[in-house]
Amino acid sequence: MSCEAESRNATAPEPGVAPPVGGGPAGQDIDPARVAQGLVERFGPGGGDPRVADAVPGFDAPFFQAGLCGYSDAAMRIVARRHGCPACVTESLLDITLLAGGRGFVKADLGDLADNVPGGDEDTPLIGQIMGCEPRTMAAAAIKMVEQGSRSPKSYRALAGADGPLATGLGPEGTRRLDTTPIAGDQAPITSFGAVDVNLACPVKKIRKKARGGHWLAQPDGAIEILEAVRESLPPSVPVTVKMRRGFDDTPEMAANFERIFDAAYDIGCAWVTVHGRTVEQKYVGPSRWDLLREIVSRAHERDRAAGREPRVVFGSGDIWTAADVFRMIAYTGASGASVARGCIGNPWMFRQCRDLLAGRNKRQPSLAEQREVLAEHFELAMAVNARMVRGGDAERAESFTGRTMRKFGIKFAALHPDADTVQRAFTQIKSLDDWQDVLEQHYGNA
Ligand SMILES: Cc1cc2nc3c(=O)[nH]c(=O)nc-3n(C[C@H](O)[C@H](O)[C@H](O)COP(=O)(O)O)c2cc1C
Structure with a gap:
């Protein structure tokens, strides 16, 4: 079962658990505009911790678009970026898929290689997320991701399988020299990944049984081995980040x-x-337990202070449904920023509204005309992405595939329409670009 299917069993959107603490306000009572202004005064117009932008240039604001399996392809990412999203994560990609992938786009439990291919100059900075069960395979997949497969598929598989130190081809300072020779032809990578994110969070059972994703939270030694292998295999200039859940379960052992x-x-x-x-x-x-996130961050910062280190950068995730939630989470939990996930599916304007709050403006709601424009743009971008995936670039097949995969986006976008139920029903029937345009004409036509 994919993350997408698992999430269908989710409960309806509700605020994260954030009761008043120490005489302070509850999470929902925090004024997001004041928090945003405080961040701007502290860090400058983007409001992001400068250490984040130092690591991933361009990541200037305290939020990003999360990995969302089945959604966060290049089309969704570009739409988000056009609305002010400073950085995006790919959906999680299995290490073995990446290594087997080549141009065959091997379908796996999670993700499809094509969804994780950077979508041009505009799709940057992009954080590529990997998930797997073997330190060596994860490290080889990380290298392949960063190099965008510029060596032969066989040489990456050899890296994963070879005995001895992983970092063959080490540079003089012990750092891996990346082979950045561009690939010839029109499939050449256009942009590179700004960081590699290791998924230790995915709750999908099938994945857990194979010791991947969130499974590792119950096996700390293995998780740490994976993180070490990935970090060591990449040059220091490529940041490695991690996605975790707050525990495997609620037992003290898992905490x-x-x-x-x-x-x-x-x-x-x-x-x-x-x-x-x-x-x-x-x-x-x-x-999502914002109260526990707050404890996690505060305890970690205490340990940092005791060790004479600067407080670490932590991002929070869970129940970010509005732009206001981004700033409430930051203020309530003490996190450096928030990961925007289900809240931005069909609502890229959340990012614009975050930027509005940072700029001291009132949050702008999208007009119907803007909604129509973005709906048309998203379909067009999805067609371009899917054209690369469909064998031979067959335009008809790309269109019909896009029609089917865009339904779920249309349904989410429709939530912003005054007649949401009717428009959602209309989007469930989409098969082609013509159908999509008909819905726009009929329901967004007078916009
Ligand atoms: C459909 C779906 C797919 C997801 N896929 C990924 C993924 O590929 N990588 C990842 O790190 N998190 C993934 N997540 C988790 C989200 O990034 C996020 O942590 C989670 O949804 C909690 O945030 P929210 O309550 O604001 O949606 C997925 C979540 C959903 C609902």
Whole structure:
């Protein structure tokens, strides 16, 4: 079962658990505009911690578009970026898919290689997310991702399988020299990944049984080995980040495991960890525990202070449904920023509204005319992305594939329409570009 299918069992959107603490306001009572202004005064117009932009140039604001399996392809990412999103994560890609992939676009449990291919100059900075069960395979996949497959597929598989130190071809300072020779032809990569994110969060059972994703939160030694292997295999200039849940389950044993892996990630040299405030067992059911995220961040910063280090960068995830939630989460939990996930599916204007709050403006709601324009643009971008995926670039097949895959986006976009139910029903019938345009004409036509 994919993340997408698991999320269908999720409970309806509700605020993260964030009761008043120490005489302060509850999460929902925090004024997001004031928080945004505070960030701008502290860090400059983007409001992002400068250490984040130092690691990933261009990542200037305290939020990003999360990896969203089945959604966050190049088309969705570009739409988000056009609305002010400073950085995006690909959906999680299995290490073995990446290594087997080549141009065959091997379909796996999660993700499709094509969805993770950078979508041109505009699709940057892009953080590529990988998930797997073997340190060596993960490291080889990370190298292949960063190099965008510029060596032969066989040589990457050899890296994963070879005995001895992973970092063959080490540079004089012990850093891996990346072969950045561009690939000839029109399939050449256009842009590169700004960072590699290791997924230790995915709750999907099938994946857990194979010891991947969130499974590792119950096996700290293995998780740490993976993080070490990925970090060591890449040059220091390529940041490694981590996605975790706040624990495998709610037992004290798993809380201790979480803390071990979380601390090890920073000790190993990962730039930051994004913590989702639900457990792996919880999947997408029930609220995200912002109160526990707050404890995690505060305890970590205490440990940093005691060790004479600067407070680490932590991102929070879970129940970010509006632009206001981004700033409320930051103020409530003490995180450096928030990961925007389900809240931005069909609502890229969330990013514009975050930028509005940072600029001290009132948040702008999208007019129907803007909604129509973006709906048309998203379909067009999806067609371009899918044309690369469909064998032989067959335009008709790309269109029909796009028609089917865009339904779920249309349904989400329709939530902003005054007659949401009718428009959602119309989007469920889409098969082609003509159908899409008909819905726009009929329901957004007078915009
Ligand atoms: C359909 C779906 C797919 C997801 N795919 C990924 C993924 O590929 N990588 C990842 O790190 N997180 C993935 N997530 C988790 C989200 O990034 C996020 O952590 C989670 O949805 C909680 O945030 P929210 O409550 O604001 O949606 C996925 C979530 C959903 C609902």
